[in-house]
Amino acid sequence: MSIYILILFIFIYSCFGYIYETAINIVNKVPINSKGFLYGPVRPIYGFGCALIIIVFYDTHIDTLPLFFLVGLLACTLEYFTSYLLEKIFNKHYWDYSNNLFNLNGRICLLGFTVFGLFGVILINFIHPNLVELVYDNLSNRSIIYAVYTLIGIFIIDILISLYHLYH
Numbered sequence: 001m002s003i004y005i006l007i008l009f010i011f012i013y014s015c016f017g018y019i020y021e022t023a024i025n026i027v028n029k030v031p032i033n034s035k036g037f038l039y040g041p042v043r044p045i046y047g048f049g050c051a052l053i054i055i056v057f058y059d060t061h062i063d064t065l066p067l068f069f070l071v072g073l074l075a076c077t078l079e080y081f082t083s084y085l086l087e088k089i090f091n092k093h094y095w096d097y098s099n100n101l102f103n104l105n106g107r108i109c110l111l112g113f114t115v116f117g118l119f120g121v122i123l124i125n126f127i128h129p130n131l132v133e134l135v136y137d138n139l140s141n142r143s144i145i146y147a148v149y150t151l152i153g154i155f156i157i158d159i160l161i162s163l164y165h166l167y168h
Helices: 003-027 044-057 064-090 110-138 141-167
Strands: none
Touching: 003 044, 003 110, 003 141, 044 064, 044 110, 064 110
């Protein structure tokens, strides 16, 4: 897998993360874009989490139950350290699971572990193989490269706007 394909998947899965969080916010009657750092329709932690899961587990042929636990552990580790870093860098909590059962410092919880484990199994066994086929069957290398540079440009603008609003 080329670096361009990997970056494209990070953006795709970041958008899926935004859709997932938006659906949860609608169900919980929370304002739609109230919990993220960025303004655009991406949640990079999901994109990087999915990329990490794909890199580690995609071609390993692990049975479903061990895959569930390993993905849950990997995703919660990423979420914990991301929460810690965001808090240290920006002095702000972007999520808090303190009210959830079996949480660790409000950064991760059993429910999140379970959701990440389930989604990871679905990602590895169904979503990603089909998305790989879709991308390779329908996009040329040149199209992928242009898309990646365009997405990176938009992402940088979103980061700059977010940082401006955070500090002003």
